[in-house]
Amino acid sequence: MSEKSKPQLILDKAIDLSVNLTGSGFPISIFPSKIQKIIREVNDCYGFPIDYVGAAMLVAVSVAVGNTHLARMKEGWDESAILYMALIGRPGANKSHPLSFAMRPFVEHDYEQNRIYEKQYLEYQDQLEMSRKERAEKGIDVCLREPIRRRFLVSDITPEGLSLIHSQNRRGLCLLSDELSAWVKNFNRYNNGSEEQFWLSVFSAKPTMSDRKSSRSSIFIKRPFISVIGTMQKRILSELAKGERSANGFIDRILFVILKHELSTRWSMKQPTFDVANEWQNILSRLMCIECAYDENNDICLSSSPLLKKPLKGFLSGSMVCQTNAIQNLTRPSLASIANCRYTPSDSA
Template identity: 90%
Template sequence: MSDKITPQLVLDKAIDHCTAITGGGFPISLYPSKIQRIIREVNDCYGFPVDYVAAAMLAAVSVAIGNTHLARMKEGWDESAILYMALIGRPGANKSHPLSFAMRPFVEHDYEQNRIYEKQYLEYLEQLEMSRKERAEKGIEVCPREPVRRRFLVSDITPEGLSLVHSQNRRGLCLLSDELSAWVKNFNRYNNGSEEQFWLSVFSAKPTMSDRKSSRNSIFIKRPFISVIGTMQKRILSELAKGERSANGFIDRILFVLLRHEKSTRWSMKQPTFDVAAEWQCILSRLMELECAVDQNNDIMPVSIPFSDEAMSRLFEWQHKLSDICDCEPNETLVGIYCKLQIYAIRFCLIIQMARWACNDAGKDMIDLISVERAISLAEYFKESAVKVQTILKELSLTAQQLAIVSALPQEFETGGGIAVAMENGMAERTFMEFLKNNLGKLFQKSSHGKYIKL
């Protein structure tokens, strides 16, 4: 199946090759031409890096889908479109503007809904001041109900507060944070370790329950949907690996977006040839306006989309090959990341199929082979990004002496050559051999007896 060359696959490869030439690595071919056109236009006119804007749009589509649709693998196994994503780059890398652009339709929606809520809340307060007789005379409910604020976005919020907002917006939410490091740093602000466990659970859409001190009732969410996206500087990446986050799989759940070549943005005199914001609003609104069915208990009833036979075969083939890689991979951290990518690949299939539907490029009654092939390309992109992040994290943990030795070592070296470089930098032979041993599969790979490759 994977050896079958289709015209669409050839076209996708050509599109991504052109993107790579301009410095982008994100496979924008996964998007319909309407979205590709927007990505190129904002890159050309506003200088938004392709990877950042394309990834932010992926997260936006995820949020717009929410709990309305799931990808059906088999009976009892459905995957939602939940994503945890971080746009990584140095200060001035132009991370925030692409994120703001992609999320603007939600901001506009939430702003309008807040205006409606404020008006309804004032009316609610007025009704509370009335007597039962006055309410009856005016045709108002005897016991007025407090209005609910409809929304898609949240920012700095505790798990307890988030559970309350989610219970009022069961379709789904997005935690949007311009500085994602603040999200991680707040994990132990109130309860040691509990917030981290909350996010581990939400990622898998496991039922969540929150007991509020101010109420005798518990908030129970049968199928949570909370995507997370934000920006982060490279030097703060180490915050993500603190404590148990590397061991408990938390960091494995984050999709990292890094530029291949970081350059300061050059202002452009070019004007957009069409209204990119309106075009993006139109596409995303089609997803945002999807009906979300509920049962008699007001619980969400998502639509499960199955895979076509050939699409399922291709996805299983890719998963088996990645599992073979995991079986031979000495770095347990990377194994954990690759395993999470297998789950993400299913979610990518759903997001890509729904994005194609929103652009009238495909239906949404079945996930087809095109969506699977594109999801695999996207999973491979994030696989490469994960390896880069692990290298950065390791470098951030190195001493100045260790970093100098790693930098001075050639791409391929023998034990004797490595010892010589270490001694030139003041490190004893025994210390270097221990350093080499402890970093196999992380910084170095053994190619044969006495020979190494720098990763």
């Protein structure tokens, strides 16, 4: 490690130590200073638990990245930023508010896109009623295409419906559920086990195919991207272990966020010193505005970035200290560029 990186490492440890004093175990030092400031501010003024808001923001970043970038482990081995996250806590543990805060930029985006879609669909319906001659006279394409609703978020949906929406939004999606238990309970609502297998495959970004009964065509998604996040109460965690989920790797795919100490949300008269929602919106919008590149076959051109070798080796070493430091070194450069923050890499590349 270079001399330049030592002060940063000391600062990171000091930041995490101060966070630990609040009862949180989430290493917010993995984030650039702008995002750290937002997390501290909403914790101090709104009482959002650092673990919940930090984890939710991490998933939000993954969704905003989507299929625009991959992490290259080795030649021929690329990993997506897909995350399955569950915020665990008792009722009233203040899980939903941090989740809503982190995902609000997507809600605003989808709301605006829905307004645009509704307007385009009305125009499409009017044009359908015209004859081919009328369309030609008005400069409208003779062969009309139904408008597509651009979006990031989905909620209660079947794999078939999700495949259709994903085919229209190939950049990526996020299943957002305030009560994640409903997602698990619905796995066998139509057939036994197939929906669970669908989510196992999606996590690994394996190709998915959906053959719809109502259509002769099928939907083929070469590299799906669907992150999942929601809240869940401790008492129904046992639902996740039912069937083969404890043996087939399903549970291992989920990151569980559980507070060390569940305290009642304290009321604070403090007001934020800056517009935290707007600042978070600006940071996330920089990623959301990145366009997916397409080749001549209209397939997504995925951009891969090689991981830093020494931090990756440290993460795989099994040491908790090494893993924490490695996560900081692996994530800070990318997240810093997202937040438009300065970052000086060490000699670990």
